[in-house]
Amino acid sequence: MQRIGKYRWTICALLFFATTVNYLDRQVLSLLKPTLEDQFGWSNTDYANIASVFQFTYAISMLFAGRFIDWLGTKWGFGWAIIIWSIGAMLHAAAIPIGESVGALLSWAGFGVFSVSVLGFMFSRAVLGFGESGNFPAAIKATAEYFPKKERALATGIFNSGANVGAILAPLTVPWMAINWGWEAAFIVVGILGFIWLFIWLFYYERPHQQKRLSKTELAYILSDKEQDAVAENKNEKIRWIQLLAYKQTWAFAVGKFFTDGVWWFFLFWLPAYLKDQYGMTGTDIMFPLAVLYSMTMIGSIGGGWFPMYFMKKGYEPYDGRMRAMLLIAIIPLVVLAAQPLGGISFWLPVLLIGLGASAHQAWSANLFTTVSDMFPKKAVASVVGIGGMAGGIGGVLVTKVGGALFDKYKAIGHIETGYTIMFVFCGVAYLIAWTIMKTLVPKYKVINDL
16 A cells, blocks of 8 residues: 655644744733733723733634635745744833833823833733734645645644643743843744744645645545536635625534633633632742643643544544544533632642643634535635634623623632632633524534535
8 A cells, every 4th residue: 555645744734833923922911911910000991901912812813814815825824923923022021112112102192091011011912912813714724735634633733732832831831031031032932933933834834735745645645525626616706704694503612612712811811820829839830730731731732633533434424533533522611610629638629620621622623613614615714714813803802801801800809819710710611602693603514515
């Protein structure tokens, strides 16, 4: 039997490292929150405003990022995304002079709502969010180009586990850099990593038909879904957003993102604050617990990508098998409901329970992304992912703003743990709510071939 070849997994590795850098960049601020809030006098609401600017910019940009990548192509669409977000990461180091400039401009215009530090970090987070919005539309599009449908969830799970690696590396490195080199250096170092990845990406990536490193056998394997996709792919007219919004499949994906993206961002942006607020842990104290927590999520990301293949081997269509797997995955985050009741025994119990919930999120996310390429033609994948990403970003803004308000409210009366309990309840049930609505909108698999 002729060997298929493995170059597509080289592309998957590149997507994995890009996602690792992506999550390193976005997590630096949350790890430095205890340091920065002491230095600049931030409240939880101030921090929520800074974090939500990233999420809101990310959400709106996701809508256009998918269209931009569909138009420009995966290679340079991804390239420009990482250039912009790496610059945005490094801008955080100059947040104070940036804030002074923005503040002067707003004062001239008659506005003066935020402090200089908050303004500077808001501007930097906006640039970061604008650039990072291109990561997942580009990665999902590259996966659709380089993998047949039966392997896409596994490939997505592998590259999506880069989010977990980034989340693991960040607490192991950022607090140390902040203590030894200053908080500004942490932002600069992670920004430089993006440019290193860029050069490797531009050297190794081409579309499969143009890829000289790809064997004919592997190319044929990658295109094994061609007959099924032929009708949809032979139409070359531009796809408008209004066309995509006419499909329940688009709304199902958007609902899945809206309800669950905010959970992951809550874990990412607020867990260092949680460990400080309830257990007095700061600086390098949080390194090991967070590294353990995010190490658990790697199992969910890769295992979640493999899980639906069990149902597909039994004869289910990709979407139907994926939805069965996602229902079982959606049950797991309910363990987060026990985090606060058991937290008085040891901080390790909520860390481990939240780790299980976060692991389930990554399993869910790997499959949720892949439902798009299951149902839509390749030319529409990035655009649909962009629409769903916008919905997820808006959901994330709501979770962050509500969290910041709750924590300030209950901190003022000496019961901040109540605020975290409320947020953990939402994190536990969000996936079952999302799955129920998705299944109602798209009860059975139906390929879209009229775009």
